[in-house]
Amino acid sequence: MSSSDKKLKDPIRIVITGAAGQIAYSLIHQICSGDVFGQDQPVILHLLDITPMMTVLQGVVMEIEDTSLPLVKGAIPTDDLETAFKNVDVALFVGAMPRKEGMERKDLLSANVKIFKSQGTALDTYANKNVKVLVVGNPANTNCYILAHYAPSIPRENFTCLTRLDHNRAKGQIASRLKVSPDAVKNVIIWGNHSSTQFPDVRSATVTIHGKETPVYEAVKDDNWLKNDFVSTVQKRGAAVIAARKLSSAMSAAKAICDHMRDWWHGTNENEWVSMGIISDGSYDIEKGLVFSYPIEIKNGKLSIVQDLKMDDWSRELIDKTQKELVEEKNDALKATDPE
Template sequence: MSSKDCHSNKPIRVVITGAAGQIAYSLIHQIGNGDVFGKEQSIILHLLDITPVMGVLNGVVMEIQDMSLPLVKDVIPTDSEEVAFKDVDVALFVGAMPRKEGMERKDLLSANVKIFKSQGTALDKFAKKNVKVVVVGNPANTNCYILAHYAPSIPRENFTCLTRLDHNRAKAQLASRLKVSSSAIKNVIIWGNHSSTQFPDVRSATVSINGQETAVYDAIRDDQWLKNDFVSTVQKRGAAVIAARKLSSAMSAAKAICDHVRDWWYGTRENEWVSMGIISDGSYGIEKGLVFSYPVEIKNGQISIVQDLQMDDWAKGMIEKTQKELVEEKNDALKATNSE
């Protein structure tokens, strides 16, 4: 997507799945208000959800109308995948089967495989071939893998999953520790799965203090905290929010989706990278084809993995652990598709 396309006045079509849910409720205003695609870019919202919640979705549509957002040219609520994915430019897969009490991981994977197989097939058939895809619904990496598997005509580099929320959480923890704004922190990395095995890595991160850029490692000077409490807090933050709020992260997830898409649309800042789950090309020894979170830079809509970052044996072990989980998830998901 060139910057010329990015600033076109022709409306772009954005589909949000799980559109009657909590995350979408926080997300829709930010997209409709121009916080993602810019204040000049008009949009048409396609809102997909399941038939039993269409009444709720119609209530959301009423609110969108009542906000009177000048950039929103049309809103299409639907329970039809064909209508939802028809000619879309951007697809935000927020909806997924949530894990319920007593549910095994394989049950969760099996339920989500059905959803993402069906939606992948519809995406392949009806969406624009240059559609930008972001999978948010968990297990996000593996759902993204299945979606891409069933949408073979869309370029592999157009499939991403959300690890920006983890990236933002890592920045916030470091900022709190150093008593600075989170905007002063850059180049943290989330490696691997959007799960409790993810590896939040600060080895390349820097902090700006009084205009001076310093390595986060040198500024914190506490190896024990960085390897233990910091990693554990970021890995388990989603569960901590659920324990406190009795609901999952919605406001922060919506903000992270906006950050992810805006950076993809407009590019990352010079000498700054962000974390994204993308289809691995084999970089850093990760299995090719796996959906894995990497540090990426984006220019003219093209995502590229930051190469040649140094890591010690501890970091390599952390990355290996999250890769192992993802390979297992992928294999279980493929078994579930074959058993249908």
């Protein structure tokens, strides 16, 4: 049967914010080619950016047309929130006030609160009520918290933020250390904030070498490296990329967005988990309502936190540290939504 004979589903509508930016530029082809939602899933893209970027966005739409991909049933460039969010099934919040070299995350908060307040209101008003939401723009956890705060009619479990990039970075560091393919490493965890306080945790992770699955701690045989250099490298990787490229991660971020959404859409493998920022239900003594990265399993589109993982004092200390930062960020953001 040729690909043209396949029975295609009804198109889904996907909004991408910051659609004229560099992450979106790396992301759009992967979505349009069927790599994320499936080879039988047509898509209509709603591409949102600010008014001065509309000419650039027209160029992006020309390129989408020029790829001649059969799954693309439309690409709508817009600077209007109603047009952007109308009836969307998936919302990818890539756009945010950008972080530049030497900039602190807190510098981003007040500008981003305004953006995510207006976009949250539009999401609540116009989107499909079961829209799947992924916030990428930094500070991602807190932007997601604000977005959800202003979109109360959408289920809380439909809000996520991206920590898959950190998850992939952690896998990459272990794979490089052990000279194996990254897909041999599974069940790493990113706890907490997508920031330099995040806790990349490999105590439950395994690696398959010569067909044998082994705990990462046993395979690496260097607890000092795992507790120090490894954690620090993953925590600071985003800043290291900015220092080297003079731009933030784009190719790897786009790949992580696709991984996150593909797993959410199709499910995780049996006995395997991924890292996602979600609205906390209180698991692992994390403040309820905080957007916190957990180990997540996905079945039939439903996200669930992996429970009862062992926790030593060192791990607890790192988890508490990232939680403390997130609580402070959340409180600062809430103050910014209601300035005196």
